[in-house]
Amino acid sequence: DVKVTQSSRYLVKRTGEKVFLECVQDMDHENMFWYRQDPGLGLRLIYFSYDVKMKEKGDIPEGYSVSREKKERFSLILESASTNQTSMYLCASSAPGQTYEQYFGPGTRLTVT
């Protein structure tokens, strides 16, 4: 089975801190994605990457950056955390092949105080 893991299930940070959220997948997938999930808004795409060192902005990239130095790892960075970034962050991966399915990690619930 595909496994997508995220470094933390729960995280509490202070306003202005730099925050790193890590995601690792073990299926050699080319594509990786970061979404945030908010009640009543569903999932919204922040950034995605289709190869090492490649990245594309999603719908809500402001206040975020990403890093993909290795194929299996995709990091989301909050340069200066703000309270409106309190949310559930979901990582996903997929292979550009026949199934097109995205596999999700368990999520990181980030609270910025």
Add this chain to the structure above:
Amino acid sequence: AQSVSQHNHHVILSEAASLELGCNYSYGGTVNLFWYVQYPGQHLQLLLKYFSGDPLVKGIKGFEAEFIKSKFSFNLRKPSVQWSDTAEYFCAVNAKAGTALIFGKGTTLSVSS
């Protein structure tokens, strides 16, 4: 731009009732369609998917969905719900394999025993 609309924000049913959750998308070309489910405290997982072929697709746990191209719809159905179906359900679409998904805002299903 693509968008996905889920008709119901919160659905409350008794066990054994039939379920239909509406999903409409806006995109004129070929699409891949998905329903994901998130059980309380668990990560997002795939219920079923449609890429091509038979417009009636069957997924896990007795769920099915019907793709009606003329109506841009992909409604989720289950003839008889169980208490364990209590979860949040997300419809999603993408226009190209391996690219990011566009999610609806989700429907919360509450099933009483």
